[in-house]
Amino acid sequence: MKISAPKFMTDWKTGVVTGPEVQGVERRVRDLDGVFADEGAFSQLRPDRLVYRTACVFPVPEGTEGGVFWGTTFIEPGTVGAEYFMTKGHFHAKADRMESYFTFAGTGLLVLMDTARNCWAEEMTPGSTHLIPPYTAHRTVNTGDDVFSFGACWPSDAGHDYDSIAESGFSARAMRVDGSPVLVPA
């Protein structure tokens, strides 16, 4: 019987994923219009400045029932006014699908919101492990001065519902107040 080398490697310190067909998206300032509260501060940022990127493994086509996806998100340090750099955030298109997150490096917040728009957050630090409940929107925020990276594992049929967030946003925002993160009602 054959023993082979692993197909993929995840560097547990940085979150860098290597292997065949690791794919990612990059979200730059120009891709995040309307996401941050302070439009004046947003308009001062270079449009091509990187805010976050992903490196993911998709072993089956998106939408396949019963599969899982794996990947890392890297969020740059930065703020738009007092609001920390963060992901767009989403509900899952199949809204009952859960997801797990686990932190590799840096410090951040996982901001969660249920369908009644109740918002709460969990601190993310290296090793922290998070299980996102069904029917719960999720967004991650870099509250530190270094790159914040976390891994994710999620069902291949979960999909992303960005439209609900584009329409109504989250009901709270992670802001730097006196140098520390605070979840402020939006």
Ligand SMILES: O=P(O)(O)OC[C@H]1O[C@H](O)[C@H](O)[C@@H](O)[C@@H]1O
């Ligand atoms: O999709 P966003 O809200 O921009 O977040 C960026 C990414 O974060 C995690 O890695 C999720 O598991 C991905 O599904 C998501 O695409």
Ligand SMILES: [Fe+2]
């Ligand atoms: Fe998700």
